[in-house]
Amino acid sequence: IAGITQAPTSQILAAGRRMTLRCTQDMRHNAMYWYRQDLGLGLRLIHYSNTAGTTGKGEVPDGYSVSRANTDDFPLTLASAVPSQTSVYFCASSDGVNEQFFGPGTRLTVL
């Protein structure tokens, strides 16, 4: 693993289903983030984590939850997917001061 990986690359999901997007980093960064990117709306922060064991809400947290059991992993869960959650999701990490490192993204379609 080099940098940040995300899985799956893409997913088509029926509305009402539960889905977990996975994110793993190997840089030992304390901070991790989840964004969604929608055309015309830029990047919007969903949830973030300062360090393992802590999480916080971003700009658009409703319908999403996260956990940070260890430094490397930061999964994002949609408990009951809705069509408005169709988006491209990016995970990122940083040391809390310098730039963020982004994963390749997960393209999610909720039908």
Add this chain to the structure above:
Amino acid sequence: AQSVTQLDSQVPVFEEAPVELRCNYSSSVSVYLFWYVQYPNQGLQLLLKYLSGSTLVKGINGFEAEFNKSQTSFHLRKPSVHISDTAEYFCAVTLRDNTNAGKSTFGDGTTLTVKP
């Protein structure tokens, strides 16, 4: 709260011409400044950053940006663009506050299209 405004949503330019992508920010405290580039179907990657020191910073692929504190701007420039520079560019700020978890505020992006 801080905010970032990218003044141009789309910038078309011919190959080998100069380009400037404009970014203004507002914040009540000092910030770190970043430019990221996103190629189609990829994540964002860092072009350059201003943390401290010289206000003119150089990045990858021949890009540079100048931090202007009085005008709260961080415009991105390149003297001669290539077709391969066609991408989405994002300006971002992070508060100089270690209780902020390094959260960045991003602009809405500027689509640079380089024409042959």
